[in-house]
Each structure stands twice: as structure tokens, then as C-alpha cells.
Amino acid sequence: MIREYLQKNVYEALQDRLKLIFEDFDNIYVSFSGGKDSGLLLNLVLDYQKKYYPQKKLGVFHQDFEAQYTVTTEYIERTFERIKEEVEPYWVCLPMATRTALSSYEMYWYPWDDTKKDIWVRDMPKKEYVIHLEHNPMITYRYRMHQEDLAKQFGRWYRLSHGNKKTVCLLGMRADESLQRYSGFLNKKYGYKGECWISKQFKDVWCASPLYDWSLRDVWHANYLFGYDYNALYDLYYKAGLKVSQMRVASPFNDYSKDALNMYRVIDPEIWTKLVGRVQGANFASIYGKTKAMAYRSITLPEGHTWKSYTQFLLDTLPTRLRNNYIKKFSASIKFWHETGGGLDEEVIRELEEHGYQIRRNGVSNYTLNHKSRIVFVGKIPDHTDDIKSTKDIPSWKRMCYCILKNDHICRFMGFGMTRKQQKRIDIIRNKYRSIEEIEYGV
Secondary structure, eight states: OOOOSSSSHHHHHHHHHHHHHHHOOOOOEOOOSSSSSHHHHHHHHHHHHHHOOOOOOEEEEEEOOOOOOOOHHHHHHHHHHHHHTTTTEEEOOOOOOOSSSSSSSEEOOTTTOTTTTGGGGOOOOOOEEEBBTBBOOOOOOOOBBBBBHHHHHHHHHHHHTTOOOOOEEOOOOGGOOOOHHHHHHTEEEEEETTTEEEEEEETTTTETTTTEEEEEEEHHHHHHHHHHHOOHHHHHHHHHTTGGOOOOOOOSSSTTGGGGGGHHHHHOOHHHHHHHHHSTTTTHHHHHHHSSTTTTTTTOOOOOOHHHHHHHHHHSSOHHHHHHHHHHHHHHHHIIIIIIEEEHHHHHHHHHHHHHHHEEEEOTTSSSOOOOEEEEEEEOOOOTTTOOSOSSOOOOOHHHHHHTTTOOOTTTGGGGGOHHHHHHHHHHHHHHHHHHHHHHHTT
């Protein structure tokens, strides 16, 4: 997809997108995380609704991850109380499986775990619109379901509870936040009416990101221009000297936030003392998150080990479930580079050949720009590729080892998505449970 620049600014483009959404969808709700993007989107959508569609009621969905800064909680509560009479508010505090990158022994922790009420980071919000285990109208919720599934199933329940009509969830996602999000918009397969910012979730349930082409400057300019309220956490982050890329409103235990865990100790010491006791590894990550201990900086290979033998040693120390998780991903990666190959630039290929790596070309990659040559490793996977300066996107046992040391259970550091076989298996499982849910819920 080639970038096309419109003869209008991002605000004008947003108005056109909101017009499409309000005209085409019966049910509309905004996913509000408490961050700058979702907060701005909520305010912009409410302004549009009041001006053009005052008769249409909007829903507001907040998925609460329990562990967060006090100022974030205050902002969310302040926002809900301000708009509760003009929207349908849903503040969801249900147990859900949430990935943690802090522990070598746990892949998930469970916000609002009903078996651990005594160590909750915060008390359960006491509002009539809070959804919890004792007050849960969501018939599509499954106990301790994955956080991503909970968000999706809320959309399905919202459609069922609102006349089973065409429904859309509005997200404050922007393409310039990361290459992953940019590529997500670039590769939309099921766009609504050819729009890359609207994708299908279920039958008659869609997700839309009308701010997808906004920049960070656009977001803060709009907040200033319209005088919108926002999360004061960003002011604290700015005063603390954080980079823009570090200013995240998310679960403090995930891959993206763990490096800034120590900020809780400075900004919100009361919450910090509860974080330490809530999830294994929180204190360790705050102290050593930017050191060799968690593979943030270059680590030293223990004497007598190769990267392969050190990786195998680390695998032997892990619980069975985690060990099998890594082995499955490492095996898939090795098989990929031996049989299919990844698309590489000609400069990288020349450098690999000059350093004596056993490689061969295997056609071209349709998933890369300019259809780069696919390169297969004929011999063993390299122990490390420190002598290759032009890229890091080639396989090695060192990269696998880093995944374990970084508690990167998804293996993002290796740079691979799912293989076609893995995706096919997931599709089969999804279709299986989708058919069950369609029978159960009549959808």
C-alpha cells in the first residue's frame, strides 16, 4: 500500500470517517484505556455525536488491569463520572490472563484474581457501572480468558445486548506509534468498504481506528486546542525526563513497560509497594530491568558455554510449560530458516557470503518490499552473528538465548510472526469455538 496524502488535515479526515461510522453502524462504543489517544478519541467522538447525532447513545468500554498509577485511576474515574449520564459506561474489572515479562516461571498474571483479593494493587472501583464477577452481564465472558479475547468478546456481547445489530468498536490506535501497528494497517485483509482502518472481528462486529494517521504532535495539539482533560501521568513522565516512546499507559508487567517499572517507586510509592507483592519478579525487574541480568545490555557468555549450550542449559532450568513454549517457537524458527528462508537485502546476503555462512537463495519473499530474495541456511544455525553488521534479522542461538533472558515468551526479539501452519491451527481452533458460541448465543 502506497501512502496517499489528502488535501485536508487530519481533523477534517476524522470528521469524514466519523460520518461514515455514524451512518453505517447501529451500535457504536469507544474503547477507553486512560491513555492520551483513547482519551482524545473519546472526547472527539462525543463532540461529533452531540453536534450531528444527539439521539444516538454511545457506549464507553474500559478494560481495567488493576495495576496502574493512582493518577490514571483518578483520570478514568473523573472521565466516567463526567460523561456517565450521556453514554452507556462499562468499566470492566474481570479476572483475565495478562502476559507478564517479569518472570521465568509465569507467562501470565491475573488482574482482579478473585482468589487473591488480599493482595490486589487497588480496591475494586465502587461504581454502579463497574462490571465484576458479582455483577457481570457479559454472557460471552469465560473465567480467566485472555485479555485480548475479553476485549473482543465484549464487542460480541455488546452487539447481542443491543438488538443484534451492526456494531463497531472505536480504538485510539495510531500507525506512527510503532512499525508493528503501521504494518497492521498496511496489511489489513478484511477492511470495511476498502478502508484500512476498519477491520472485522465477528459477524456484524467491527473495530475502527479513525485516528490511525494522526501524529503525536496532532494528538497533543488537539488536546490543547479543544481544552480537553487528559491523564496527568504524562505531565509526571515529562518532568521525570522520560522519552515519548517510554510514556505508556499499560500494564506495568508487559514487554513494553517493564523497563520503566522503577518509575512507580518514584511517582507512586504507595502503589509500588503493592506491585512488588502482586507479581513475581516486579522488584527484580525494577532494579535490573536495564542491566545484563534481563538482557537489556550486552550479556557475557558464561565460561565454557556456546550460545547453543547456554540456551539449552537455560531451557533445562525452566518449568515444563515454559520450556515447551520456547522449544516450540525455536524449532519453528529453525525449520523456517532451513526450509523456507527469510527475505534479506542484497547487502546482507553479500556480507553473509563473505563471512562464510552456508546459505542459498530460495526464490523471493512476497512479504517484503521489492520482493527480496529468500535466504535459507544450509548448515547449522549460527551460534551468533556478531560479525554481521548490516542487520540483526538473521537466526542465531544467541537471539534465542536473549528471548529466555528477557522473559520474551512470545519471542518478539527473534522478529518472527506465526508460520502458516501455526496460523492454520489457530484458525481451526477459532472456528471450532466460534461455531460453539454461535450455537450457544444464537449468533
